[in-house]
Amino acid sequence: MSRIAVVGLGPVGLVTGVAFAEEGHKVAGIDVDARRVDAVRQGRPPFFEEGLRDAVQRVLENGRLAVTQDGSEAISEADFVFLCVGTPARPNGRMDDVYLRQAAEEVASGLPSHRAVVVIVKSTVVPGTTETILKPLLEASGRPFRLAVNPEFLREGHALEDALHPDRIVLGVDGPETAKALRWLYANAACPILETDLRTAEAIKYATNAFLATKVAFANELADLCSALGVSYDDVIEGVKLDPRVNPRFLVPGVGFGGSCFPKDVKALVAAVSAAGYAPPLLEAVLRQNEVQHERALALLKEELGDLRGKRVALLGLAFKGNTDDVRESRAVPLARALLEQGAAVVGYDPRAEANFRPLVPEAELVASVEEALQGADGCILQADWPQFSVLGAEDFLTHMKTPVVVDGRRILDPDKMRGVRFRRIGSP
Numbered sequence: 001m002s003r004i005a006v007v008g009l010g011p012v013g014l015v016t017g018v019a020f021a022e023e024g025h026k027v028a029g030i031d032v033d034a035r036r037v038d039a040v041r042q043g044r045p046p047f048f049e050e051g052l053r054d055a056v057q058r059v060l061e062n063g064r065l066a067v068t069q070d071g072s073e074a075i076s077e078a079d080f081v082f083l084c085v086g087t088p089a090r091p092n093g094r095m096d097d098v099y100l101r102q103a104a105e106e107v108a109s110g111l112p113s114h115r116a117v118v119v120i121v122k123s124t125v126v127p128g129t130t131e132t133i134l135k136p137l138l139e140a141s142g143r144p145f146r147l148a149v150n151p152e153f154l155r156e157g158h159a160l161e162d163a164l165h166p167d168r169i170v171l172g173v174d175g176p177e178t179a180k181a182l183r184w185l186y187a188n189a190a191c192p193i194l195e196t197d198l199r200t201a202e203a204i205k206y207a208t209n210a211f212l213a214t215k216v217a218f219a220n221e222l223a224d225l226c227s228a229l230g231v232s233y234d235d236v237i238e239g240v241k242l243d244p245r246v247n248p249r250f251l252v253p254g255v256g257f258g259g260s261c262f263p264k265d266v267k268a269l270v271a272a273v274s275a276a277g278y279a280p281p282l283l284e285a286v287l288r289q290n291e292v293q294h295e296r297a298l299a300l301l302k303e304e305l306g307d308l309r310g311k312r313v314a315l316l317g318l319a320f321k322g323n324t325d326d327v328r329e330s331r332a333v334p335l336a337r338a339l340l341e342q343g344a345a346v347v348g349y350d351p352r353a354e355a356n357f358r359p360l361v362p363e364a365e366l367v368a369s370v371e372e373a374l375q376g377a378d379g380c381i382l383q384a385d386w387p388q389f390s391v392l393g394a395e396d397f398l399t400h401m402k403t404p405v406v407v408d409g410r411r412i413l414d415p416d417k418m419r420g421v422r423f424r425r426i427g428s429p
């Protein structure tokens, strides 16, 4: 059993802390936000993540998780301190390190003088940040410490499962003692563990997200190529995936990637290397394409409906993907705004993201069920891959809609079940 302090109780920090607590460690969760601390203390995570609420309540009850606004005591007693604060994008795309600096100062003031705590960066940070920003702030304390970078690879919606059963662990370390301590902490993990230096571990996180975002962008472009060539994306990609060098996942074309990671991380990477004098043409193109990818869904809708003025359009799925209430960079936002600009009325529905979406597009009408959204609609765009949407069939659309025009922006509906529906998908002729 180790004593672990986790600074930052957002999606990464809370899930990481709860996972360590579930594994038997004693965890202190620290956050500057009093409302967040109160909510967690009462067993109510401030965001939705499958299985998290039950797990939080379990580890609060058995005493393995405590949460606090003042982390000084927890940090002074900890063996490991994980930094899990947000690293949002500035308006110019560059990573904002303000929360990281604050967290580092808090950690520095709490470090004990007689032993070296291992301070681990889990926040996604531009390569070099740990050495050039964090290290000097901790050194200013005059206390001993060890430093590591251990990027998170959690998928929202499956984050707790990913934290408990990782498929890989990357440990960027400042020396063999730190590596030994972290290998001990992760002794039960049944997955490959890669040891690197600090900067390489930071870069691995960005490179992974940049690759996956590029893969999605490639799928989106291939879908357009298929439409232009008069062939089906499904048939083409089925053949492409037979090549053992092509991993079949993350090749679903749609309205573009959203979320708190792909857009932000690719932008931060582009901005960081651009500042160093190198403009990466491929990643710049990925970002440009993603900015306008949602317009493909609008174009398909207009091919069926013509002018959108006065039309009622159901928008199914407001979160950036299914199984989450996270609306950060959700493609539902530009979609809804574009529909409204073109004179349509937008009726949105999401199983969990309604409250988060409402302030972003206040002009949209939000309703409490799929049926209500479809009622009297001239068209429907499916934006997020919620499992409950994938079972919708022709009857659902034909019963409620005024004109059954459906654009599947995530390719989750079965075209064979759409008889009688004017059904369109990005990448189909």
Ligand code: UGA
Pocket (backbone or CB within 6 Å): 152, 153, 154, 155, 156, 157, 209, 212, 216, 249, 250, 251, 252, 253, 254, 255, 256, 257, 258, 259, 260, 261, 262, 320, 321
């Ligand atoms: C992503 C990565 O998948 C995680 O491995 C990583 O840890 C995380 O970012 C992070 O950096 O924290 P997440 O943002 O939860 O996870 O979501 P994804 O499932 O990767 O989806 C991202 C976006 O790409 C969504 O809008 C999704 O709809 C879209 N997408 C994904 C596609 O359009 N097509 C696909 O084939 C896959």
